[in-house]
Amino acid sequence: MNNETMILEGIKVLDVASFIAGPVATTVMADFGAKVIKLEPPAGDGYRKLTELAGMPEAEEPYHMLVDNRSKRGLCLDLTMEAGREVLHCLVKDTDVLVTNYMPEVREKLGLRYEDLAAVNPRLIYGSMSAYGEAGPEAGQTGFDTTAYWARSGLMDLVRPDPDGNPARSMPGQGDHPTGLALFSAILLALLRRERTGKGSMVHSSLLANGYWANAYMAQAALCGAAVPLRPRRELAVNALSNYYKSKDGRWLMLTAANEGKEWTRLPAALGRHDLMEDPRFATLETRQENAEALTAILDEVIGGQDVDYWRNAFREHRVTAGFVSRTEDIYGDEQAIQSGAVVPGAVAGLGANYIIDSPLWVEGSPKQAPLPAPEQGEHTLEILVEAGYDEAGIANLRAHGAFGSDF
Known part of the structure; x- marks a missing residue:
């Protein structure tokens, strides 16, 4: 790493999202120096338990968290409680970017909509990730990359070995990771706009839009009236x-x-x-x-x-x-992957791997953060609260009013 300041150093980010597509947008920001806090409810991000499902690779270390939530700090807040929302608003006042993929009705219940938080910080960049977009009859419908990106876009139908073969299933996160990069790009555009105008804004992306973008060659052919052929044997x-x-x-x-x-x-x-x-x-x-x-x-x-x-x-x-x-x-020991920077060594020992998948973009002459561990659930809660100005009595009061759930 050279001595130049990382591009996003000084940018403060709240990751109030779950699973992959939303959180990886903030992971890439952390790769470029942003200070990212991963806010989880007392039950934790459901993604933590994904590797427990049948058929998932087994390893001693939580590889999925390492690649998708590295280099962040962990905060536990119960946003269903007024005390939890008090802490959120306190943090938002000094936050540059907030990302969420919570469902619309959940955002409304928790006071997590753009209009709720922009009232607290008009300069906030609010990144919204959804399955099917912000408008339309399916806006607000639940979805994952397997459904909204892969199946809905036509890719699942087209990527099969022959016309008589079954539709092809995707791999975990196959659509989430590029979709997260799309949201990352929108956030950077909004930060540039804020630099020019002083105004915050809401940006968004969706699994559906990115699925169609991935399948754009064939999808545009269909829009132009062409019949889209299946691959022959x-x-x-x-x-x-x-x-x-x-x-x-x-x-x-x-x-x-x-x-x-x-x-x-x-x-x-x-x-x-x-x-x-x-x-x-x-x-x-x-x-x-x-x-x-x-x-x-x-x-x-x-x-x-x-x-x-x-x-x-x-x-x-x-x-x-x-x-x-x-x-x-075959990635293990792949010299091209190593020398091109597709995989990089971690910043510390004990990550469970000699190399970690890097985010796939670089700016020559500007350093990136070598991967640090992903946080345990709520690992840095006290540290973050102290930085936000809460003293021991204030933290005790928050705890008494359920800000962190019953087990904190």
């Missing part, structure tokens, strides 16, 4: 040069010929099949598409004759665009 692909193939050792690779004319001049040499260049069935783009099934069968046979490392070297040598289908565990 792999063996019947309409373009053999944009297809996936299995190597001798059982690993898969993906050819992607966005510029097919250029890629075709390189592929036969990489395959050791110069004769394909002379085959009239594959002489032009049109004939290659007409004979895509035959070319796919040839590529199946050739690629299936060598291990994946052979093809990795051959395609690199001949500058053929190919992706090698990794298993998630």
